Amino acid sequence: MTAPTSAPRRIVVVGGVAGGMSAAARARRLDEQARIVVLEQSDYVSFASCGLPYHLSDEIERRDDLLLHTPATLGAALNLDVRTGHRVLSIDRDARALTVETAQGSYREPYDALVLAPGAVGVRPPIAGLDHPAVHTLRTIPDVDGLRAVVEGLLDRRDPADAPHAVVVGAGFIGLEAVEALAHRGLQVHLVELADHVLPPLDAELAPLLSDELAAHGVDLHLGVSAASVGTGDTGAAEVTLSDGVRLPADLVVVNVGVRPASQLAADAGLDLGPTGAIRVDGDQRTSDPHVWAVGDAVEVHHAVTGATGPVPLAGPANRQGRRAADSICGHRTTPQAPVLGTAIVRVFGLTAAITGANQATLRREGIPHEVVHVHTAHHAGYFPGAEQMHLVATFAPDGTLLGAQGVGRDGIDKRIDVLATSIRAGFTADDLAELELAYAPPYGSAKDAVNMLGFVAQNALDGTMPQWQAWDLDDALATTLVLDVRSEKEFAGGHVPGALNIPHTDLRGRLDEVRAAAAGRPVSVHCASGVRSYLATRILRGSGLDARNLSGGWLTLVAAQPSLGTS
Numbered sequence: 037m038t039a040p041t042s043a044p045r046r047i048v049v050v051g052g053v054a055g056g057m058s059a060a061a062r063a064r065r066l067d068e069q070a071r072i073v074v075l076e077q078s079d080y081v082s083f084a085s086c087g088l089p090y091h092l093s094d095e096i097e098r099r100d101d102l103l104l105h106t107p108a109t110l111g112a113a114l115n116l117d118v119r120t121g122h123r124v125l126s127i128d129r130d131a132r133a134l135t136v137e138t139a140q141g142s143y144r145e146p147y148d149a150l151v152l153a154p155g156a157v158g159v160r161p162p163i164a165g166l167d168h169p170a171v172h173t174l175r176t177i178p179d180v181d182g183l184r185a186v187v188e189g190l191l192d193r194r195d196p197a198d199a200p201h202a203v204v205v206g207a208g209f210i211g212l213e214a215v216e217a218l219a220h221r222g223l224q225v226h227l228v229e230l231a232d233h234v235l236p237p238l239d240a241e242l243a244p245l246l247s248d249e250l251a252a253h254g255v256d257l258h259l260g261v262s263a264a265s266v267g268t269g270d271t272g273a274a275e276v277t278l279s280d281g282v283r284l285p286a287d288l289v290v291v292n293v294g295v296r297p298a299s300q301l302a303a304d305a306g307l308d309l310g311p312t313g314a315i316r317v318d319g320d321q322r323t324s325d326p327h328v329w330a331v332g333d334a335v336e337v338h339h340a341v342t343g344a345t346g347p348v349p350l351a352g353p354a355n356r357q358g359r360r361a362a363d364s365i366c367g368h369r370t371t372p373q374a375p376v377l378g379t380a381i382v383r384v385f386g387l388t389a390a391i392t393g394a395n396q397a398t399l400r401r402e403g404i405p406h407e408v409v410h411v412h413t414a415h416h417a418g419y420f421p422g423a424e425q426m427h428l429v430a431t432f433a434p435d436g437t438l439l440g441a442q443g444v445g446r447d448g449i450d451k452r453i454d455v456l457a458t459s460i461r462a463g464f465t466a467d468d469l470a471e472l473e474l475a476y477a478p479p480y481g482s483a484k485d486a487v488n489m490l491g492f493v494a495q496n497a498l499d500g501t502m503p504q505w506q507a508w509d510l511d512d513a514l515a516t517t518l519v520l521d522v523r524s525e526k527e528f529a530g531g532h533v534p535g536a537l538n539i540p541h542t543d544l545r546g547r548l549d550e551v552r553a554a555a556a557g558r559p560v561s562v563h564c565a566s567g568v569r570s571y572l573a574t575r576i577l578r579g580s581g582l583d584a585r586n587l588s589g590g591w592l593t594l595v596a597a598q599p600s601l602g603t604s
Contacts, residue, residue: 047365048134048147049074050124050301052081054351055332056153057105058358059365064114066366072116073145075136077123080177081107086351088180089210092187093217102177127305129325149327149365152302152315153358156295156333156349161205163291165266170274171289174214183290187221190287199224201285203276205263206293207234209382212246214290216385219253226256226284228263228276230293235382238389238442239396239429241410241507241589241597245444249387258282263291297334297347310336312346319372320364321357329365331357340375340460341394341439342402348376379457386446390453393440393460399431406431406439408506409493410589412566413486415448417478427592428452430490436465436498441490448486455487466494493567493588502571503585505561507597513561518554520562520584522573523591527565531601533594541569544576551582563587563594 047070049060060074074081082105090096107118125135125142127150134145158173160166172183190200202218204211207229219225227234227250233243234250234257247257262279266289269275274286297314308316308324314336321329333349335357353376363370381390399406408431414423426445433439441456443449459469469491476483484492496502505513510533513519519533522541532538537554539547541564551560560582564570567590577584587594595601 045070046146046148047072047151048145048149049151049153050134051153051155051332052076052118053083053085053153053155053332053354055155055354055358056151057082057110058355059151059153059329059331059362060110060116060118060358061114062359062362063366064116066362066368068115070366072114073147074110074116074118075122075124075134075145076118076120078176078178079120081105081118081120082110083177085175088174088177089213089217091180092174092183092214093220095220099177099181102180124301127301127328129305129328132327147327149329151358151361151365152323152328152330152334153332153354154298154301154334156347157298158292159294159296161263161291161293163205163263163265166291168266168268168274168289170286171266171291174210174290174292175295183288186288187218187223191222200287201226202288202290203228203263203284203286205276205289205291207231207259208236208292208294209380210292211290212382212384214292215250215255216253216383218288218290219255219385223288224254224256226258226276226286228258228261228278228284230260230262232260234259235389237378237380237391237395238444241593242389242427242429242442242444244596244599245427246384246387246389249385253385256284258284295333295349299334302330302334310345312336314345314347317373320370321361321373322364329361331361337373338375339394340377342398342404343375344402348378350376350378350380352379374461377457377460379453381450381453387444388446388449389442389444390449391440391442392453392457393438394431395440395442396429396431399439404439405434407434407494407497407504408588409490409497409504410567410593411486411489411493412589412592413489414482415445415486416480417482420478422447424448426452426486428486428490429589430456430494432466432494432498434498436467436494438464438466438469448481452486456490459487466491466498470495496571497588502574504588505585506588507594509561510594510598517559517561518551518556520551520560520573521591522562522564522570527591531591531595533563533601541573541576544573548577548580548582551577555582559583559585561585561587564590566590566592 049056084102110116110118123137202223203226205228234246264279265277276284276286302315310316315330332354379392424446428443430441431439474485497504519536521536521538528538562570570586574584574586
């Protein structure tokens with residue numbers, strides 16, 4: 037994979053949107069003389085795909101606001117030859133030419149440098165009746181046009197006492213955005229997810245926060261089941277039958293269960309693909325053919341934490357890849373492709389959920405040793421009005437290196453996840469997080485920011501100052517240790533671990549003999565509401581010669597991981 041000796045004159049980009057248009061625009065800025073052609077099989081070459089759910093909800097009222105550029109504007113601003121409705125059928129690598137199909141027929145298009153940006157296609161799940169007219173997806177401008185037309189038709193005809201029903205299959209990022217949009221428009225929404233919790237990439241102990249928020253807004257959750265079929269029910273209306281036999285009325289069905297790389301064109305041309313079917317590229321986005329580059333959702337990337345390879349269908353990496361490919365093609369200084377973190381964020385009604393790096397499930401699957409810490413802290417100074425609680429989880433390697441982070445809350449999550457994503461990219465450790473100097477004033481944060489707190493807690497856990505136990509260790513803790521609840525008596529009465537001993541942390545020093553007697557030589561598993569008071573209690577116990585450990589995240593994390601405890 038060696039670079040051409042001079043910048044090519046004919047650059048052809050197959051596919052627009054994020055990766056393709058970034059490549060074309062950057063190439064023009066670097067080379068005013070090149071002939072740059074963009075071939076896009078749809079009618080829309082540059083649109084804000086991430087804004088589609090918000091147009092469905094009517095938050096973005098004007099459809100044209102989603103259209104970032106048209107062939108005419110790109111031609112005027114950048115002298116790009118943009119051709120929509122042009123589908124590339126094949127690549128003749130020896131002749132360096134494409135066979136292109138249009139409504140008027142087919143033709144050959146030569147190239148010196150070719151950029152493939154074919155994107156991804158929706159996974160078609162094994163659901164009988166997916167061709168039913170009630171079934172839609174949400175990936176393109178025509179998709180959202182069709183959905184809006186259906187929704188508006190349903191709302192025009194609805195009985196005021198009976199809202200139209202929508203079934204959303206798939207509780208990933210797009211699925212949750214679709215749920216919020218449809219509920220915002222007044223539909224009764226049923227959400228179906230095969231995994232046991234919504235937003236499967238999210239750690240399991242955070243997901244119940246989203247489930248509660250969805251339920252609070254009238255969304256009917258069906259978790260751990262799949263949609264088996266879509267058909268016409270006895271009333272003549274559509275219905276979705278689930279794998280557990282439940283039948284859901286469905287005036288509208290939205291299916292978004294993931295995507296796969298649209299790499300068939302590359303495969304047919306004999307370009308190397310990875311095991312996931314994504315196009316294999318080098319650090320400059322060049323494929324196994326020195327005259328062909330590839331960018332976007334169809335290419336293989338490396339995960340920064342696990343080293344795993346595969347596609348990551350996110351707009352940010354796609355834009356950067358397009359820029360990098362153009363730099364390489366034009367002989368400009370390139371920034372080699374960095375491994376990705378998969379940083380992503382979603383709004384779920386009043387909550388925000390965000391992730392970066394590797395989640396716990398991935399680390400366990402890959403056999404990567406790690407320590408998990410939880411903090412539940414206000415998004416700004418607690419004494420300043422309007423403080424909202426954030427729920428943050430971070431994972432650290434045994435040497436303290438930050439591996440991943442996630443958060444859910446009503447405010448402040450985006451700010452923290454961006455800091456934590458930057459920290460992972462920089463290779464920061466718990467010590468580095470503890471020492472980060474972040475902006476502080478009462479309306480914006482705390483003197484000890486939540487990011488600092490993650491570092492402090494991880495330091496204590498990793499160096500033995502505060503040995504931890506986790507919510508999923510509850511059965512073992514009950515069987516082999518004394519569970520000590522150091523919350524107040526009122527908090528204890530509102531819900532507690534069966535068999536736990538309750539001693540408020542402020543009383544603990546005077547009741548150590550009671551703890552020793554109850555422990556009977558066993559270790560002590562301590563918890564409070566969030567992990568702060570129990571940290572103090574753990575230090576008291578350990579300073580008194582007892583083997584004690586602190587529950588990471590406290591009762592808040594425990595009841596999220598063990599929901600039945602909330603009713604005990």
